Every structure is written in structure tokens, then in C-alpha cells.
Amino acid sequence: MKLTVQVKLLPTPIQATALEATLRTCNEAATWASGVAFEKDVKRAFALREHTYGEIRARWNLGAQAAQHVVKKACDAYTTLKANLKAGNLGRPGSRRYRKATEKPIAFRPEGAQPYDDRMLSWQIPERRVSIWTVTGRVKDVAFTVSPEQLATLALYRKGESDLVCRDGLWFLLATCEVPEAAPNTDPVDFLGIDLGIVNIATTSDGEIMAGRELNRIRSRERVLRTKLQRKNTPSAKRRLKKRRRKEARRTKDINHKIAKHVVAEAERTGRGIALEDLTGIRERVRLRKPQRAARSSWSFAQLGQFIAYKAHRAGVPVVYVDPAYTSRTCAECGHIDKANRVSQAWFACRSCGFVDHADRNGSRNIRARAWELWRRGAQSTAPAPPPRQRGGAGRERSITASDARCASPAL
Structure with missing residues (x-):
């Protein structure tokens, strides 16, 4: 399976200047190629290359491989746009957002990522150095730092392209690695149900609750701070906003990685599979009061689900x-089944048999039971198909996480 290893570069000021000039030049050329593709309605790399390759090499003085990647980058952007339009991610045809995305060519940011192949980038992994092509010539002995585990992954499994990225003045290489997978477990003894929510990030059918109150308090505090800084709107406030803009995302990603690692390790240790909810479109199906919308919008259930899925795939779960x-x-x-069974966000009390349990724990047990039934019937798919769009769904049933979202208070 393919994994991406993030490598932090430590360039000198002169090397950083060369890298910055390279990104700006390549993205400027890609924006021009995108305009040609839009004007001539040519969105395939081979056909677009006939119209742009020579001009890119002559005007921007790019090497052959860099020019090829610039053309492919423009075509890949239109491929992604087409997929988003087809999936409805940019609104309905004719909507303002849809027209904005389709009525003008795609433009690339000056600091946008640039792909590199092995002809443009060479690794000296034991020395922790890279040699990289730039518009000012080959830059050698660019130092990088990475954890020992990631260094071993690079040395054993690096294969394919790497992306040069500049993020908040820091330089990274996103290296693609082909990591071998474990033998899949085709005969699990049971399933570990996982209920994903806002108040409790994840709850397992074993009864383990991974609470998100601390994370939600931090998010609430960050939102208040952002609001104050935006209202102040001074140069120093803008600097603070820029410095803190990715802090919450990094913290959330770290927590989701830890939860996913723990869940997969427990399932692998006990010989079980993992049962997850298909929450496609949950944000569109649930309506909340205005104070609760920020908590729902910052709910990173998709990221946690992706982390669990790829870690399980790698472990054979x-x-x-x-x-x-x-x-x-x-x-x-x-x-x-009764709406009144859900007493509150936290508690479940059955109106028929009197069973009382934590609401998320009860939901995760139902998820486990459904997964086991699907597996016994032979439905072993690990990638759910997105459900068709529904109209007039005001009376449709909500999911457990939808109830969790409705019951969540603004002060989490």
C-alpha cells in the first residue's frame, strides 16, 4: 500500500531562495498551461503537451522533466475538478459556487506544491541529505530531518514521486512509499464496533470511551481567540492569526492518529475486525442551532475514519x-427501536426491557452487531459506496452521530 512520509528540509538561506524561486516559476507556468487547457478545451496531458511544452521550456527556462510535470499538474487539477463536480462537492449546476469553479481556468498559488521524480531529486538517506533540481541549477547537500521510524521507511520502501511543499516558511518533501501489507484476516472472531461522535470522539463496543472534551474546550478557546484577533485587525493580530492558523488542525490530527493506532492495535491483538459507520453526507442531513454549527463543522470524523481504515489495511484487519x-x-x-430510548446525549434507557447504558456504548454495540451480520452474509466490502442524493428528507431518520450532534451543547 502507498504511504506518504513527510520529510522536513533544513535548507540554508541561499538554498531556500532557490527553492522558493522554483515553486513560483513552476506554478506560474502551470497557471499559464491551465489557461491554455481551458481556452482550447484540452484536458489530457499528451494533447496539452503539444500546445504548451515548447513554450514552457522557452519562456520559463524549465528542464524537460519539470516542464512535463507542469503540464501534468494542470491536467490533474482539471481531473480533480471534474470529479468534485460529479460528486456534487461544488454545489448544483448553475449555483454560484458551481459557476465560479467552471467559468474560469484554474490558477495555482505561487507556493503550491511541485512534484519531483527521481531524475529531479536524489536521496542520500544515510547522510540525511537530498540533491534537488531548481531553476537556478542543481542544489546539493540539502539537509533534512525525520524520525528514525520514518527514516527506515524511506530507506526500505521509498518509490515514486515526491512533492516539494512550503508551509508557513518551512520546507517539506512528501515522499511516496510502497509499504507491504500484512496478510488479511479473512476469519475474524468478532468485530470491534466504533461509534464516532463530537462529545466523545470514539466509543468502542468493549466500553472504552475516548472523550473529546479536552479537544472541544481547546477548539472553543481557539475560536474565541480568533474572533478577538479578527475584530482587532491590527498588523500584530494578523501575525498571530497566521501563526496559529494550523495549530488546531495539527492537534486534531495527532489525537486522531493516536486513537486510530489504539483501535487497530486492539482489534489486531484480539483477532477481530473493525466496524465503522458510513457517515457520508452527515453534515448535510443534520440541522443544528447556530451556536452548535461550529462544533459540527470542526468535527473530523472523516479523518479519523480514514486513519483507522488505512492502519487496519496495513495490519490486515x-x-x-x-x-x-x-x-x-x-x-x-x-x-x-424508539426515539424515546435516547434519554439524553449521554444516556440510553430502553422503554421495552429497561436496559440502561451509556448512549454511545449502546450505539457501538449495535454497529458491531450489524457488521457481524453483514460479514456472515458475505458482505465483506471495506469501501462503502456513497449513498444517492435524497430530496425532501426532513422526515428521514438520523444516525447515532446525528443525535450526538443535536444533543451536544455549545460549551463542550
């Missing part, structure tokens, strides 16, 4: 996605 409908209202003991 099967992953099954289930329909989340009614899992918040179904009793895990007797199967009785």
Missing part, C-alpha cells in the same frame, strides 16, 4: 462499514 440509521434508538439487548 478487515473493516466493514454499516448503515448508521437507528443505531442511536435501538436497544442493544432486545432490539426495540
Whole structure:
């Protein structure tokens, strides 16, 4: 399977200047190539190369490989745009957002990432050095730093392209690695149900609750601070906003990685598979009061689900996605379904048999039961198909996480 290793570069000021000039030149050329592709309606790399390759090499003085990557970069951007339009991620045809995306050519940021292949980039992994092509010539002995585990992954499995990225004045190489997978477990003894939520980030069918109150408090504090700085709007406030803009995302990503690692390790140790909810479109299906919308929008359930899926795939642990409908209202003991069973965000009390449990723990048990039933029937797919768009769905049933979102208070 393919993994990406982030390598932090430590260039000297002269080397950093050369790298910055390279990104700006390549993105300027890519923006021009994108305009040609839009004007001539040529979105395939081979055809676009006939119209742009010579001009790119002559006007921007790029090498052959760099020019090839610039053309491919423009075509890949239109491929991604087409996929987003088809999936409805940019609104309906004719909407303002849809027209904005389709009525003008794609433009690339001056600091946008630039792909490199092995002809443009060579690694000296034991010495922790790279030699990289720039518009001012080959820059050698660029130092990099990486953890020992990632260094071993680079040395053993690096294969394919790497992307040069500048982020907040720091330089990174995103290296592609082909990592071998473990033998898949085709006969799990059971499934570990995972309920994803806002108040509690993840709850397992074993009863383990990974609370998100600390993370939610930090998010709330960060939102208040951002609001104050935006209102102040002074140069120093803008500098602070720029410095802190990715802090919350980094913290969330770190927490999700830790949760995913723990969940997969537990499933692998006990010989079980992992059961997750298919939460596609959950944000569009759930309506909340205005104070609660920020908490829902910052809910990173998709990222956590992706982390669990790829770590499980690497460990050979099967992953099954289930329909989340009614899992918040179904009793895990007797199967009785009633809206009144969900007493509050935290508690579940069955109106039929009297069973009382934590609401998220009860939901995760229902998820585990559904996954086991799907597996027994032979539905072993690990990638759910997105559900069709529904119209007039005001009366449709919400999922457990939808109930979790509705019950979550603004002060998490």
C-alpha cells in the first residue's frame, strides 16, 4: 500500500531562495498551461503537451522533466475538478459556487506544491541529505530531518514521486512509499464496533470511551481567540492569526492518529475486525442551532475514519462499514427501536426491557452487531459506496452521530 512520509528540509538561506524561486516559476507556468487547457478545451496531458511544452521550456527556462510535470499538474487539477463536480462537492449546476469553479481556468498559488521524480531529486538517506533540481541549477547537500521510524521507511520502501511543499516558511518533501501489507484476516472472531461522535470522539463496543472534551474546550478557546484577533485587525493580530492558523488542525490530527493506532492495535491483538459507520453526507442531513454549527463543522470524523481504515489495511484487519440509521434508538439487548430510548446525549434507557447504558456504548454495540451480520452474509466490502442524493428528507431518520450532534451543547 502507498504511504506518504513527510520529510522536513533544513535548507540554508541561499538554498531556500532557490527553492522558493522554483515553486513560483513552476506554478506560474502551470497557471499559464491551465489557461491554455481551458481556452482550447484540452484536458489530457499528451494533447496539452503539444500546445504548451515548447513554450514552457522557452519562456520559463524549465528542464524537460519539470516542464512535463507542469503540464501534468494542470491536467490533474482539471481531473480533480471534474470529479468534485460529479460528486456534487461544488454545489448544483448553475449555483454560484458551481459557476465560479467552471467559468474560469484554474490558477495555482505561487507556493503550491511541485512534484519531483527521481531524475529531479536524489536521496542520500544515510547522510540525511537530498540533491534537488531548481531553476537556478542543481542544489546539493540539502539537509533534512525525520524520525528514525520514518527514516527506515524511506530507506526500505521509498518509490515514486515526491512533492516539494512550503508551509508557513518551512520546507517539506512528501515522499511516496510502497509499504507491504500484512496478510488479511479473512476469519475474524468478532468485530470491534466504533461509534464516532463530537462529545466523545470514539466509543468502542468493549466500553472504552475516548472523550473529546479536552479537544472541544481547546477548539472553543481557539475560536474565541480568533474572533478577538479578527475584530482587532491590527498588523500584530494578523501575525498571530497566521501563526496559529494550523495549530488546531495539527492537534486534531495527532489525537486522531493516536486513537486510530489504539483501535487497530486492539482489534489486531484480539483477532477481530473493525466496524465503522458510513457517515457520508452527515453534515448535510443534520440541522443544528447556530451556536452548535461550529462544533459540527470542526468535527473530523472523516479523518479519523480514514486513519483507522488505512492502519487496519496495513495490519490486515478487515473493516466493514454499516448503515448508521437507528443505531442511536435501538436497544442493544432486545432490539426495540424508539426515539424515546435516547434519554439524553449521554444516556440510553430502553422503554421495552429497561436496559440502561451509556448512549454511545449502546450505539457501538449495535454497529458491531450489524457488521457481524453483514460479514456472515458475505458482505465483506471495506469501501462503502456513497449513498444517492435524497430530496425532501426532513422526515428521514438520523444516525447515532446525528443525535450526538443535536444533543451536544455549545460549551463542550
